[in-house]
Amino acid sequence: MAYKISVIIGSLRRGSYARKIAHNVLGLFPEGFEPEIVEIRDLPLYDFDYDDPEVTDKETPAEYTAFREKLKASDGVFFVTAENNRTIPACLKNAIDIGSKPNSDVAWKDLPVGIISHSVGRMGGYSSQKNLRLALSYFGVTSPGQPEVFLGQSPTLLDEDGRFNNEKTRDFVADYVSRFADVVKEHTPRK
Ligand SMILES: Cc1cc2nc3c(=O)[nH]c(=O)nc-3n(C[C@H](O)[C@H](O)[C@H](O)COP(=O)(O)O)c2cc1C
Numbered sequence: 568m569a570y571k572i573s574v575i576i577g578s579l580r581r582g583s584y585a586r587k588i589a590h591n592v593l594g595l596f597p598e599g600f601e602p603e604i605v606e607i608r609d610l611p612l613y614d615f616d617y618d619d620p621e622v623t624d625k626e627t628p629a630e631y632t633a634f635r636e637k638l639k640a641s642d643g644v645f646f647v648t649a650e651n652n653r654t655i656p657a658c659l660k661n662a663i664d665i666g667s668k669p670n671s672d673v674a675w676k677d678l679p680v681g682i683i684s685h686s687v688g689r690m691g692g693y694s695s696q697k698n699l700r701l702a703l704s705y706f707g708v709t710s711p712g713q714p715e716v717f718l719g720q721s722p723t724l725l726d727e728d729g730r731f732n733n734e735k736t737r738d739f740v741a742d743y744v745s746r747f748a749d750v751v752k753e754h755t756p757r758k
Contacts, residue, residue: 569599569600569601570599570600570601570642570643570748570751570752570755571601571603571640571641571642572596572600572601572602572603572641572642572643572644572645572751573602573603573605573637573638573641573643573644573645574589574592574593574602574603574604574605574644574645574646574647575604575605575607575644575645575646575647575659575662576589576604576606576607576646576647576648577646577647577648577649577655577656577658577659577695577699578648578649578656578658579608579656579658583649584649584685584687584721584722584725585647585648585649585685586647587725587729588647588683588685588718588721588725588740589604589645589647590729591729591730591731591737591740592645592647592683592740592744595737595740595741595744595745596744596748597745597748600748600751602645605634605637605638607634607658607659607661607662608658609630610628610630610631610634610658610661610662610665611628611630611631612661613661613664613665615668617631618668618669631665634662634665634666634674635665635666635672635674638666638674638675638678639672639674641678642679642751642754642755643678643679643680643681643747643750643751643754644675644678644679644680644681645680645681645682645683645744645747646659646680646681646682646683646699647683647684647685648682648683648684648685648692648695648696648699649684649685649686649692649695650684650685650686650690650692650693650694650695650696651695653694653695653698654694654695654698655695655698655699655702656695659699660702663675663699663702663703667705667706673706675703675706675708676706676707677706677707677708677709677754678706678708678709679708679709679710679747679750679751679754680703680708680709680710681710681711681743681744681747681750682696682699682700682710682715682716683696683716683717683718683740683743684696684699684716684717684718685717685718685719685721686717686718686719686720686721687720687721687722688719688720689719689720690717690719691716691717691718691719691721692717692718693717696715696717709750709754710747710750711743711746711747711749711750712746714739714743716739716740716743718736718740724736
């Protein structure tokens with residue numbers, strides 16, 4: 568059975584570079600992996616009332632349940648995110664909060680995670696990635712070590728079809744995806 572990987576994009580913008588980078592990432596997974604983009608656009612804003620057993624007149628949205636089930640059926644999650652105001656975009660924080668409840672069944676718990684941040688500026692979404700790691704650290708996730716991937720001036724790394732336009736970037740990202748795949752296999756050696 569193939570390893571199922573949910574790929575989550577931290578940007579809702581139609582022309583998002585994060586989405587373009589994510590499409591490159593899909594093609595870099597080794598055999599035996601099934602990466603799939605999981606959309607977060609339609610997740611309603613997180614409201615704990617939906618998960619609070621004491622609030623009985625607000626049903627958990629179907630989108631929350633589907634998202635949580637998708638994460639729990641995944642062997643790992645791979646994030647490609649932009650940076651907004653030195654942290655993660657709100658859509659991504661919303662998705663993290665939704666996956667973090669209920670406490671008895673946290674969808675993120677112990678998952679292997681991969682992270683690529685990018686920015687049109689030079690810093691490659693450094694603060695975004697660090698803030699994402701901070702939020703995820705609460706759930707005991709595991710991820711590849713050094714080197715981390717911060718893609719600065721991301722538009723210059725992509726051709727007009729959205730593909731990496733140079734070997735150096737492609738190889739660097741491919742190495743990270745390969746190390747992430749190893750973390751997933753180590754975490755779930757049964758397959
Ligand atoms: C609300 C907002 C805040 C932003 N804040 C940052 C920032 O803190 N750091 C940064 O490098 N770029 C920032 N940018 C620029 C983004 O890097 C740029 O818009 C990028 O294209 C977003 O990623 P995407 O193409 O995947 O949507 C910001 C853009 C917006 C719209």
